[in-house]
Amino acid sequence: MTDEPVLEVRELRKEYRVRTSRAEAVPAAGSALLGHAVTRRERAGVLVAVDDVSFSVSPGQSLAVVGESGSGKTTVARMVVGLERPTSGTxxxxxxxxxxxxxSSRERRRRxxxxxxxxxxxxxSLDPRMSVRxxxxxxxxxxxxxxxxxxxERVAELLDQVGLDRRQANSLPKALSGGQRQRVAIARALASEPRVLICDEAVASLDVSIQAQILNLLSDIRDATGVSYLFISHDLAVVRQVSDAVLVMxxxxxxxxxPTASVLSEPSDAYTKQLLAAIPRPGWKPTPSNS
Amino acid sequence: MNVLEINHLAVELPVEGALRRVLHDVTLSIGPGEAVGLVGESGAGKSMASRAVIRLLPAGAAVHGDIRYSGDSVLAMDRAALRHFRTHDVAMVFQDPRAHINPVRTIGDFLLEALLERGERRDDARAAVIAVLAAVGVSEPERRLRQFPHELSGGLLQRVMIAAALAVSPTLLLADEPTTALDVTTQSDVMVILDARRRERGLAMLFVTHDLELAAAVCDRIAVLYAGFLVEDAPAGDLHRNLRHPYTAGLLASRPDPVAPRPRLAAIPGRPLSAFEVGAGCAFAPRCAFAVERCHLERPELRVLDAGRVACHRAEELAGQLALSPTPGGSE
Known part of the structure; x- marks a missing residue:
């Protein structure tokens, strides 16, 4: 992990133009407990979804970006993969x-x-008319x-890597369970031999027992291929399991x-502490978040 | 007398012309003021079980067994009795408030509907609704009554749904994944409110969730469903101390820990079965690291063990082993 970063993001910013008619989007004073949709406005009509975000990922490293809804974590992922154009930053x-x-198309394929x-x-996320193979x-x-x-040969290798058998390879997505489909999505992403794999809440909609299987699978794949992960999640427990470093947004x-271990063991920011405190665990009782 | 008694509940739904089993055998009771967590993965039948309680199952559903509210059979109620039951005795909170609150009606219309329906005066109903909105932490309740659902965030709208449930002063609250769609900090806020209001009013609650730890934190007892069977029913405090069923142990071990990670998660192999896929033996046997021949052949009955009930042939021999090593060799 001493090589130069495989992914480096500097001062990334994304603004969206929004209609300004909604005067109520800014929470009134004293209404902090309302759980209002969080929209930070720097000036009227512009919503800043991502503001001055910088990080780097070394080869084989796993970086997690963690935050709640509206934190901008998914927008970061979409900019890195090229689905959104940053307003500024590199x-x-x-x-x-x-x-x-x-x-160009050629450049897109190279990317x-x-x-x-x-x-x-x-x-x-899978074409319903196409078999896995x-x-x-x-x-x-x-x-x-x-x-x-x-x-x-390579298809067989990929299927093997994500734990799918021959019969499943010839199936359409509709014949597969959620966990199996997510294995297909991972295999398809790995097919182009990327250096960075972004997982955008990739285990969030899976059952607990299946989620554990996929987290183990992701860890095996990293060991076997040396791919780097940019792991977008709202779930601190999942983040602790799969990442070496973490950004809280x-x-x-x-x-x-x-480093994930130190941020989650000794969080310095009050919001990170609040996120950690809100996770149900043995002996936990719900407490007001004061957010 | 128990508020709710469910006896050998089984449900079949029509799928492509044939009836398909979605719930095999659920026996469960809830005492006055008691909170019971109904926990399971997708397809386990937890939503079906809670919906069956208020006869909110899809058309054509075949229901077997017995459901009693304060001794009265819910399944035998006629239209008038069912209407009274639903407007006075029981209330339900659903997972997705946006799918269950009419988007073209105001919050006020939504909250007042049940109260006006049962003949309360509009002014009294309005005052009651404003009080309950304030009680669940909604600021400016009078203004909220004029707003539409799209003007409120998910967390706020879920509080509105909880307010609607509390407004009718029910005896039994059915909460189906009420915080699953919310951020963790919002979940914590909503659970504080739900828990406090429930205790104040001595409300009995059936809390449906996929999150064992959340259920353990807010419920008195935990009932675990797997593939349409109730496999374990235990005091919430026993969950971490005294594991009885391999599936419950497996669920706990599957979940990563934010503070003390394991090098590798002890995943349960395979996937959760749907109720209709279950063979002759124990529904969990194909995924169970402790299954022996008998488990594949003979269905375990739910029986009393210690302070709870468990449906596992080997529960006694496995006592003590489960906590240490939930699924030996179960990496995938």
């Missing part, structure tokens, strides 16, 4: 800056071989100039960052 992958003008993403919902093969055809035999800003 994203460097393998030492090369990603520009946002005139991105896809660097960064891939697994989304939260395994029910909407066809879906993996499509990605290989797109990215590599390989013979059919070579691709078949709130209202678009990074409020605390550091």
């Amino acid at each position: 994203i460097m992958v393998s030492g090369r800056e990603r520009s946002w003008r005139h991105v 896809a071989r660097e960064v891939q993403i697994v989304f939260q919902d395994p029910y909407s 066809a879906s993996l093969d499509e990605s290989l055809r797109l990215h590599f100039d390989w013979t059919r035999e070579r691709r078949d 709130r209202r678009g800003r990074v409020i605390e960052a550091g």
